[in-house]
Amino acid sequence: METLLDKHWHQIESDEVCKLLSVQPDKGLDDFEIDRRQKNFGANVITGKKGKTDLERFLLQFHQPLVYILIVAGIVTGFLGEWVDSGVIMAVVLVNAVVGYIQESKAVKALDSLSASMGTEAMVLRSGQKIRIPAAEIVPGDIVLLRSGDKVPADLRIVSGKELRIDESTLTGESLPVAKNEQAVNRETVLAERKGMAFAGTLVSYGQGKGVVVSIGNKTEIGRISGMIDSADELDTPLTKKITRFSHMLLIAIMVLAGASFVLGLMRSEPISEIFMAAVALAVGAIPEGLPAAVTIILALGVSRMAERKAIIRKLPAVETLGGTTVICSDKTGTLTENQMTVQEIRSGGHSYIVSGTGYSSEGSVTPADGSQGDNKALDECLRAGLLCNDAKIYMKDGRPMVEGDPTEGALIVSAEKYGFKHQQEHEAFKRVDELPFESEWQYMSTLHELEEGRIAYVKGAVEKVLGCCKEMMLPSGEVVELDRDTIIAAQHEMASKGLRVLAFARKKVRANEQLIRADACMGMEFVGLQGMIDPPREEAKAAIAACQNAGVRVKMITGDHALTAEAIGLRLGLRAPGCDIGKDCPVMTGREIAELSDKELTEKVSDIPVFARVSPEQKLRLVMAMQKNGDVCAMTGDGVNDAPALKQADIGVAMGITGTEVAKEAADMVLTDDNFATIQAAVEEGRGVFANLVKFIAWTLPTNAGEGLVILTAILFGATLPILPVQILWINMTTAACLGMMLAFEPKEPGIMDRDPRDPDRPILDKTILRRIGIVSLLLLVCAFGLFKWELINGATVEKARTMAVNVFVVLEAFYLFNSRSFKRSPFELGFTTNKWILGGFTTMMVLQLIFTYAPFMNTLFSSAPINLLDWIKILACGLAVYFIVEFDKKRTSSDI
Ligand code: ATP
Numbered sequence: 001m002e003t004l005l006d007k008h009w010h011q012i013e014s015d016e017v018c019k020l021l022s023v024q025p026d027k028g029l030d031d032f033e034i035d036r037r038q039k040n041f042g043a044n045v046i047t048g049k050k051g052k053t054d055l056e057r058f059l060l061q062f063h064q065p066l067v068y069i070l071i072v073a074g075i076v077t078g079f080l081g082e083w084v085d086s087g088v089i090m091a092v093v094l095v096n097a098v099v100g101y102i103q104e105s106k107a108v109k110a111l112d113s114l115s116a117s118m119g120t121e122a123m124v125l126r127s128g129q130k131i132r133i134p135a136a137e138i139v140p141g142d143i144v145l146l147r148s149g150d151k152v153p154a155d156l157r158i159v160s161g162k163e164l165r166i167d168e169s170t171l172t173g174e175s176l177p178v179a180k181n182e183q184a185v186n187r188e189t190v191l192a193e194r195k196g197m198a199f200a201g202t203l204v205s206y207g208q209g210k211g212v213v214v215s216i217g218n219k220t221e222i223g224r225i226s227g228m229i230d231s232a233d234e235l236d237t238p239l240t241k242k243i244t245r246f247s248h249m250l251l252i253a254i255m256v257l258a259g260a261s262f263v264l265g266l267m268r269s270e271p272i273s274e275i276f277m278a279a280v281a282l283a284v285g286a287i288p289e290g291l292p293a294a295v296t297i298i299l300a301l302g303v304s305r306m307a308e309r310k311a312i313i314r315k316l317p318a319v320e321t322l323g324g325t326t327v328i329c330s331d332k333t334g335t336l337t338e339n340q341m342t343v344q345e346i347r348s349g350g351h352s353y354i355v356s357g358t359g360y361s362s363e364g365s366v367t368p369a370d371g372s373q374g375d376n377k378a379l380d381e382c383l384r385a386g387l388l389c390n391d392a393k394i395y396m397k398d399g400r401p402m403v404e405g406d407p408t409e410g411a412l413i414v415s416a417e418k419y420g421f422k423h424q425q426e427h428e429a430f431k432r433v434d435e436l437p438f439e440s441e442w443q444y445m446s447t448l449h450e451l452e453e454g455r456i457a458y459v460k461g462a463v464e465k466v467l468g469c470c471k472e473m474m475l476p477s478g479e480v481v482e483l484d485r486d487t488i489i490a491a492q493h494e495m496a497s498k499g500l501r502v503l504a505f506a507r508k509k510v511r512a513n514e515q516l517i518r519a520d521a522c523m524g525m526e527f528v529g530l531q532g533m534i535d536p537p538r539e540e541a542k543a544a545i546a547a548c549q550n551a552g553v554r555v556k557m558i559t560g561d562h563a564l565t566a567e568a569i570g571l572r573l574g575l576r577a578p579g580c581d582i583g584k585d586c587p588v589m590t591g592r593e594i595a596e597l598s599d600k601e602l603t604e605k606v607s608d609i610p611v612f613a614r615v616s617p618e619q620k621l622r623l624v625m626a627m628q629k630n631g632d633v634c635a636m637t638g639d640g641v642n643d644a645p646a647l648k649q650a651d652i653g654v655a656m657g658i659t660g661t662e663v664a665k666e667a668a669d670m671v672l673t674d675d676n677f678a679t680i681q682a683a684v685e686e687g688r689g690v691f692a693n694l695v696k697f698i699a700w701t702l703p704t705n706a707g708e709g710l711v712i713l714t715a716i717l718f719g720a721t722l723p724i725l726p727v728q729i730l731w732i733n734m735t736t737a738a739c740l741g742m743m744l745a746f747e748p749k750e751p752g753i754m755d756r757d758p759r760d761p762d763r764p765i766l767d768k769t770i771l772r773r774i775g776i777v778s779l780l781l782l783v784c785a786f787g788l789f790k791w792e793l794i795n796g797a798t799v800e801k802a803r804t805m806a807v808n809v810f811v812v813l814e815a816f817y818l819f820n821s822r823s824f825k826r827s828p829f830e831l832g833f834t835t836n837k838w839i840l841g842g843f844t845t846m847m848v849l850q851l852i853f854t855y856a857p858f859m860n861t862l863f864s865s866a867p868i869n870l871l872d873w874i875k876i877l878a879c880g881l882a883v884y885f886i887v888e889f890d891k892k893r894t895s896s897d898i
Helices: 014-020 031-041 054-060 065-079 083-117 238-267 272-286 291-308 317-322 377-388 407-419 423-429 463-469 485-497 539-550 563-573 591-596 599-608 617-629 641-649 662-667 677-717 726-739 741-746 768-794 799-820 837-855 857-863 870-893
Strands: 121-126 129-134 143-147 155-167 203-215 311-313 327-330 342-348 351-355 366-368 393-397 400-404 431-436 444-451 454-462 470-474 480-482 501-510 525-534 554-558 611-613 634-638 652-656 670-672
Touching: 014 155, 014 203, 054 083, 065 083, 065 238, 065 272, 083 291, 083 726, 083 857, 143 155, 203 641, 203 662, 238 272, 238 291, 238 317, 238 677, 272 677, 272 726, 291 311, 291 317, 291 677, 291 741, 311 677, 317 652, 317 677, 327 617, 327 677, 342 377, 342 407, 342 485, 366 407, 377 407, 377 423, 377 454, 377 470, 377 501, 377 525, 393 407, 400 407, 407 423, 407 501, 407 525, 423 431, 444 463, 454 463, 463 470, 463 485, 463 501, 463 525, 485 501, 485 525, 485 563, 539 554, 539 563, 539 677, 554 563, 563 611, 591 611, 591 617, 599 617, 617 634, 617 641, 634 641, 634 677, 641 652, 641 662, 652 662, 670 677, 677 726, 677 741, 677 768, 677 799, 726 741, 726 799, 726 837, 726 857, 741 799, 741 837, 768 799, 768 870, 799 837, 799 870, 837 857
Parallel strands: 327 554, 327 634, 470 525, 554 611, 634 652, 652 670
Antiparallel strands: 121 129, 121 143, 143 203, 155 203, 311 670, 342 351, 342 525, 351 366, 393 400, 431 444, 444 454, 454 501, 470 480, 501 525
């Protein structure tokens, strides 16, 4: 078998391939054979994806301007004979790399495990049964069933295909989908033209097909070219890029300043070693090098938090963008509604019927609502069409009936059973010989059945579509007369206004041997009836919509359903546009109207419309672009293949985890594991929280750098002794960022975070208030550290002790300022001191470290520190308290609404 797997499958006829792989294409493998092959060939997974290796990741930690400066500083101090300093600097470089590596690995792992948890599934035929299994369990010889939206799980030789088209851009770069069929091609045919093959990782964009697995895992074409698969560990986001650019600009400015101070020192004929140390201290202190990494970690923590709330982030920048979302466009069915369909009304043969019972239980009945008596052949055909033109199944789980497949179709099985039809019997009597599956684009499904007297085709779908296929309609007697379109449309409107989802049914007799082809499947049919089903709005969606609207985020429903159904559901959900309510002065816009508008007109109108109905997936793309032209940050949901372009275009593409196709999930930035609208609102809330914490972290960390830079610059300008040495600056920066700053990542969301308007994407990250605060704290750090340092020297303290005072001033002030930084508006008392226990833990750890720094003899040797007394601590704490109160006072004067 092993050698078999290296064949040129594309040149072998498909039945021969099946023979070679010992499988029957209409049955699949049996359990014994699957077990054996799984042991033989292993799992269908690609190992060794592209992405950085652990070693590369570790080495890249040294690839930062600050680290270069430090390494040079370490070497030069070594040459100058300052062995201890040189050793400490090198040790810091190493510790920094290890810490950076561990943190980054954690972030990558968080993202990796999320993408793994979304592993793809595939539909296979095994022992004659269609079953859905994880793609990893597929073995060579398995028969895989493909339909539009699927990701091909392994390399397949196509056995049969119906209008099958596959997007192979991941593999061949060809952007247009390629038509596939079962035909063999020449051995020399290039990959992109092997029409009889479907390759792992490519996406089915249309039609359906069946294929036999010929290669799995690393043996597949995509597995061989490892490196072509995107790894999910991209950690750059617009914000981190902005910050990196800012650090680099600052780096240049600081290097110029450091160079100038070096020249100044030389002109003053100061000792070279001292001038050099001052220049290094300036560079090390003033550059916020750790910032991009810290931001990445805060974002990654946000990813985990969102996952807990059932929103899986596929692309890290989404965490950032979510907080600034201004419009959420959501599908209706399943996202805003329960997707628990129950047929309640039927109109057929000129009569109306009520269907009793709830859920998917077949208990209930179909009774005339208008007192009509006797047989109704049209009703028979209407319910039979619903039952046969159907791919769903009802099964029992824990004593409760559940639906497998499309709930709309589940509801039609149930209504037919309530009428007295038996699912299995009907399917046996009307053997299905062909089908055209439902595609949103076409809005109908059709099946063809073999009977003794000939073939019969059934169609079910959107009312306008099905009526478009019919010229005639059936009466209760079975007689066929001319179609009375107006009466049917009036009946549809009556049902839709109650919020019912209405489907129409039709049939036609066709010649033996005739097949279904899209072009003429929907022609010359006889209309047999309408079925209207209820799909209750989700309670939690109603609350979530209200929360979004309160937060200045507009919610729009974009549905494939009828305008009246959409309007009724929209009303129940409380959807509205600013200044108008649906049903009153705010009309529902339909796909047809969208088609008539130019892009410019659509851009003008789009903001005021809360509900869009009968929208085709292609129109979703136009809607997203129109909203973006208005400056909106747009989240858009989708589940089908054709939704992918809109999902990619949207600022946040949201795919459904349960009902979504693989194509939609691949295109999305975020996947909802519960398909629920409320989860989007939760993610927006989390996004706002993460962004707020990011800004708090930046506002907390920048004064350290600015303060250190100012202290050193002042010392250089006045030709004074350096109040803090480069190694001491390294100590401050590393310990405070890890023990204090990072704790802001765990800051809970402030109350009222969903009561403000979304952040304007053009607004700078740091507004005037925050910049002023950063300035105030930086100056306070300068005054306190420089002042106390000088004071100690004047009063006869050793320079080591005076520097220890300065270092402690920095750390203690940062620690107090950390409590201020928990909110730009509220005091820690308002927030509650224990609401972020991480901060208390970090504060305590930091203080213990400072005691070690000050009193442990080995630290005194390494960092040139010296013990200080109680009075000194009191002076330092007094400075800390002063900063705390000044910032709190500043908060009361101004308010920033981050
Ligand atoms: P949303 O886009 O909000 O999820 P939707 O599910 O109604 O709404 P589509 O799935 O595109 O959107 O369905 C559009 C229309 O096609 C429906 O209103 C219905 O009339 C018809 N339809 C839906 N499902 C089927 C099906 N399985 N078979 C035949 N017709 C269907």
